Amino acid sequence: MSAKDHIIKLYGTRGSATAYSIRDFLQRSDVPFQWIELASDEQARAEASVAGLADDKLPVCLFDDGTRLERPTLRQITEKLGWFRNPSRAEYDLAIYGAGPAGLSAAVYGASEGLKTVVIERSAIGGQAGTSSRIENYLGFPDGIPGADLAERARDQACRFGAEFLVMREGVRGEFVAGKGIGTLADGTKIVARATICATGVNYRRLNLPNEDSLVGLGVYYGAGMSEASFCKGQHVFVVGGGNSAGQAAMHFSQYASQVSIVIRGDSLRKTLSEYLVDRIRSSPNIEVLSQTEITALDGNGSLRAITLKDKRTGESRTVDTNHLFLCLGGSPHTQWAQDVGIVRDEEGYLVTGPDLLKDGKRPPIWVLDRDPYYLETSMPGVFAAGDVRHGSVKRCASAVGEGAMAVAFVHRYLAGA
């Protein structure tokens, strides 16, 4: 069953972090849902069948077959959608970790070319791309395409070719023995495969401010917060970051918010943002760019109330009221598992592949084969990296998709023993 067949009603109160995480997951997974914000105890009793707004059964998820989940975890929702599965095989040809554009592309090519393929994704399918309101520079979509839509199409395509998806599962460790990779998932499940593609992208960077953890989902959001746009009607929204993701988020929020402020440390968006977005931002009357500015404090108890902005030129600080802060600060890769098995990473943790592994023409000491590593192969034969997690990658949807497809070509060569 496709995600689009489900219609979910989600009842909850404003400012609930759990409700936010469910909305975010459903939005990124391209599952249609209706958010019903409960404003009074009477409404809570009548519509959600709970005692009142303070009832700890909230949020409540109501599925179209009548199933009711109270304060569900994302895993329970995934199970209800029929997406939570155990691996069907004892061994695969190809295990792909991460279902962003790189992993999805690898899944389509791997499965369509006859490899028994499994994809392991710890969260929603689509990765960073799934959080984008509209990807406008992806080949073949002249009007742009919402990232979640693109991801859902790719998932559907990969499934039609027989790829297996294990969602809400996280790869935490790897062992590589006698031509096999054995991945251990957070719940202890083992995935055995003859070749592995790591397409785990990057994790959002944080501001590292006191109070930040307690306000996540309660006014402070990592990424472009697609599901939250309609809650920003008439409000002053802050977006931090100077990359395309921040630019897109600002454009999207400007359709709802009265004012959008983009906060950047640098002096101009020109150096970091695509030209088309710079032009659009310039011509949007309700978007301002606060350059050479940083956020130094978050204020709020239970939900974000205000932020403190420091102008780096003058050293002056001011506090501004806001309930919505979106952090589009890029990310860093989480590849501790690779370090644990001696796979070569760069100083920031990105996986080094192919020619970048050679120093003065010499292969790394850990490399055991009598050939150079293939272009997207890591220092562990049969383990490939594609997309944002790879050292030197371009950090674009199309290039992640290209690398996913290319990695599969090298998987074939590796499996053929060439």
Ligand SMILES: Cc1cc2nc3c(=O)[nH]c(=O)nc-3n(C[C@H](O)[C@H](O)[C@H](O)COP(=O)(O)OP(=O)(O)OC[C@H]3O[C@@H](n4cnc5c(N)ncnc54)[C@H](O)[C@@H]3O)c2cc1C
């Ligand atoms: C808001 C936003 C807008 C963007 N807009 C554009 C755009 O318009 N054009 C463009 O070209 N690019 C855009 N980008 C960048 C583009 O989305 C990324 O370059 C692309 O998604 C990278 O793909 P990826 O598959 O390498 O990694 P990701 O998209 O980061 O996907 C990695 C996946 O791996 C999963 N994962 C991580 N660790 C594990 C683990 N241990 N086990 C299992 N799964 C794991 C993650 O949950 C994630 O789903 C945008 C990015 C953002 C955030």
